[in-house]
């Protein structure tokens with residue numbers, strides 16, 4: 001290959017004009033429907049097995065209960081979250097926030113190293129679209145070519161039947177997914193009630209199911225790959241998360257170019273790409289991976305399978321499209337652990353450590369004690385003074401707790417305003433009022449720091465602190 005030809009290839013490979021418009025939009029701004037061919041090959045088979053594991057987890061998890069409560073619950077309306085059976089309240093927000101930050105750092109690190117491995121292999125959107133809805137579509141309408149023919153054909157009874165069957169199946173699947181999705185928010189027991197009890201009792205629940213079903217149906221029947229290429233924020237972030245050392249699905253242009261239709265006679269100028277477009281035809285986002293890294297690539301590996309099949313057919317080595325880094329393709333460098341990845345790893349280790357400490361020291365029962373607003377102190381006879389307090393307790397356990405309060409760091413008394421222990425229901429909140437009574441001779445300052453111990457069944461649960469206000473009694477004063 002002479003220099004002029006090599007330059008031409010480089011120019012072609014690095015011609016970025018294709019980035020000026022989306023593959024799924026035509027010149028008139030209309031949607032171009034993607035008819036992706038069914039992939040066949042090793043990666044597709046492994047992804048199918050992974051999807052089965054995903055389905056088992058997604059549809060099975062809501063039924064897993066730990067001590068009578070779900071393993072996971074993300075009840076956003078009531079600000080109640082259960083993660084691995086542990087209840088998190090708004091008061092645990094900082095733990096939740098830190099978990100989110102740790103998760104984001106993990107995503108950044110993972111993406112810097114492995115690109116969009118998550119999108120292609122375990123993202124629910126990709127799995128539901130490619131491994132469920134697309135498979136149903138192939139089953140009802142046939143492969144890509146048959147789907148195109150069906151689209152162009154007149155509205156015969158056969159076409160109406162096929163379209164109706166597909167959309168009914170799509171809606172039913174969306175309805176099932178919506179129910180399970182909702183069970184992650186309200187819990188499977190509440191969902192059972194919505195399903196089994198009269199509609200009038202659960203109007204909100206029914207509306208949510210209908211809304212989610214509609215959204216899922218809209219996404220999988222019509223919006224499809226646009227969820228990844230236009231809406232998904234993770235997809236949009238790829239341009240800043242990836243670098244030239246990240247692992248991506250890449251076309252080896254050094255080996256593939258100059259592409260030319262298959263000829264039995266191979267010359268030195270011809271690359272291994274036989275320009276068969278199989279990699280483009282199977283792509284669910286409609287892109288040509290030979291143009292280079294693109295944000296629309298969800299790393300589904302369909303093009304790897306398609307190209308490997310073609311390479312085997314023409315007796316050339318497989319791996320023309322493969323997992324590699326841009327540097328790997330351009331300079332023959334191996335995937336490596338870069339300085340940026342090391343920095344993220346240190347950050348991740350620190351955050352995980354902090355999170356572990358916070359989780360280990362997290363209290364199952366917590367609360368606040370504050371002096372009743374607008375009240376100073378009350379004199380009790382001639383020898384003591386009292387303050388009135390309000391207490392709010394959160395019980396994150398699954399047992400009701402009757403609480404006894406004890407003064408920990410002063411020889412005073414606590415008198416519950418209602419004359420009985422404060423009851424705190426399981427996974428709920430309790431509140432009450434009480435007096436702290438201190439003898440006059442103990443009050444040496446206007447403001448005293450006191451500790452109130454919370455006891456249940458003779459066992460101390462936690463200690464809360466508060467202030468006591470009183471007059472200063474000096475020896476000789478009344």
Ligand code: SF4
Nearest residue numbers: 283297298300301303
């Ligand atoms: S380019 Fe390949 S890996 Fe990327 S989305 Fe298309 S088929 Fe999947």
Ligand code: SF4
Nearest residue numbers: 273274276277279307
């Ligand atoms: S499938 Fe392989 S050989 Fe065919 S066009 Fe794509 S890269 Fe070239």
